[in-house]
Amino acid sequence: MTFAYRLAALALAMGVATPALALAEAPQSLFMDNCSACHQATGKGVKGAFPPLAGSPLVQGDPKIVITTVLNGRAGMPAFKDDLSDADLAAILTYVRSSWGNKASAIKPTDVVAARAAAKAAAKARGLQAH
Numbered sequence: 001m002t003f004a005y006r007l008a009a010l011a012l013a014m015g016v017a018t019p020a021l022a023l024a025e026a027p028q029s030l031f032m033d034n035c036s037a038c039h040q041a042t043g044k045g046v047k048g049a050f051p052p053l054a055g056s057p058l059v060q061g062d063p064k065i066v067i068t069t070v071l072n073g074r075a076g077m078p079a080f081k082d083d084l085s086d087a088d089l090a091a092i093l094t095y096v097r098s099s100w101g102n103k104a105s106a107i108k109p110t111d112v113v114a115a116r117a118a119a120k121a122a123a124k125a126r127g128l129q130a131h
């Protein structure tokens, strides 16, 4: 009993002692701030303008493709590579892949790091080919 009590007290103390964690923005509010103006809070988008993320095969498919789409933007969608950290992008994409009936695996910050590196290498290769 004493041990369990101590453990609970320790967990509480740690919660209080880690303000950085408490301050990190929740995935849903990151989505609301960066994506919902176009894709809507419902993830359903706006017909004829902004595609739905709810039920999208791309969103629920290969993590590399979803990440690269958001890093680089596409057609009428802005690029987010300079605006969002690896951790924030991973949090947003994990939220998008598991909301509104979507059921796909979580995306880790290290997945975003890898996708950034791959996109850079591809851009470099294209640049070299042009000469």
Ligand code: HEC
Residues within 6 Å of the ligand: 031, 034, 035, 036, 037, 038, 039, 049, 050, 051, 052, 053, 056, 057, 058, 059, 066, 069, 070, 074, 075, 076, 077, 078, 080, 092, 093, 096
């Ligand atoms: C200014 C409006 C706008 C904002 C903000 C925006 N998007 Fe988009 N998004 C679009 C448009 C337009 C497309 C379709 C682009 C095309 O036609 O190729 C799109 C496409 C996508 C796709 C591909 C969907 C599919 O099924 O092919 C994903 C994934 C996506 N957006 C995720 C996001 C995420 C995540 C955010 C926030 C970090 C975001 N978008 C913010 C306008 C926006």
